[in-house]
Amino acid sequence: MQRYFAKQKMENQFLLQEDDLYHMKTVMRMNEQDKIQVVYENKVYLCHLKNVKTNMQVEIETELKVTEDCIPKVTLLIPLLKEQKMDFILQKATELGVDQIIPIETERSIIKYEKGKIEKKLERWQKICKEASEQSYRVNIPTITKIHKIEEMKALQGSKFICSTTEKNKNIRFALKSVHNCDRIIIAVGPEGGFSMNEEKKWNQIGFTSISLGNRIMRVETVPLYVLSILNFYYME
Template sequence: MQRYFSKEKNGDYFILEDGDIHHITNVMRMKNGDNIEVIYNEELYLCEILFTEKQPNIKMIEKQELISNEKTEIILLIPLLKEQKMDLILQKATELGVSKIIPIITERSIIRLDGDKFNKKKERWKKIVKEASEQSKRINIPTIDNLKTLKELLNLEGLKIVCSTIEKDINIKKFLKNNRKYDRIIVAIGPEGGLSLKEEQYLNSIGFTSVSLGSRIMRVETVPLFILSVINYEYME
């Protein structure tokens, strides 16, 4: 059953975004009486579509029990990447349970965005994670923060990990297995070529542990998907 998110409610009727209305009417071609799921304030509702003058109205039928295994908050720090790579990471990271995404500025980042250009990208990214959240039956949508420098990460609290191209001894799987007491994990990913030694050492100085992902050389878009899969395996029930 198709799932959508709603931020507004009017009596027994949920209000969906225009993009969702288009998806219901023109993509899914739903009919009068079809059922959908709606997430409202992180609660799940079974709803019925009632068309009025070709416009779908989303009527609540009943509240349903919601089972979620998203017990660990995962914050992903990623550099600005080329559009196709960034889109893939946002989509798959959402499917793998990331809670928050913070774009970061790094020395070796090829892409540079500021001001209006970043804000336009951010709106596009928010649409990607929303659609991925609906597809993967999440109860919430990951938030996307504003662009930050490494110096602005000082106050993050939790189990802090930086994916290293230098560290060989601390294996990510063993490290996570030995640190299961945390309910928040922060993962920093470098751009193509990795973080510079200076950047990695700075992150170490504010509590990030450098970890190895093994002997294979991975593409930058593969790294977060690999590490999120390992976190899911070690942490999720």
């Protein structure tokens, strides 16, 4: 069954976004009385459609029970990458349960956005996360913040790590053992070629522990998936 996030709740109906309505009518070719799931304020509702051909309405039937995610919330700090890789990370990280994504300016990142275009980018990124959330039946959509500098990450609260290409002793297995009763794990992933020595020092100074991810040499867009898969496994009941 398709799942959508609602814009607004009105008594026994939901108001959906225009592009979701388009998707239901034109892409999915839904019919009168077809059922969908609608998510609103972290709750999931079973609904059916009315007046599909004229002025489609989404009527609530009942609220569904939701299984709680069992892993701590994860904030992913990612470098600015080419559009395709960025889209890929956003989609897959959403599938794998990321809670918050913060794009970070790094020395070795080859992408620079013009001031005027950043708003549009953010909108696009949010849309990708919304659609991936719907497809993977999440009850919430990861937040994407505006682009930040490393120094600004000092304020983040949680267990903070950066994926280092030089750290040899502490690996992620070791690092996770040190996380106690923590409600947020914050992991920074570097660009192609990794963070510079200077940047790694900056991260360390604001409380991020350098960790190794093991011996594999991965493409930059594979790393966030690898890390999130591990966290899912580590906190699996």
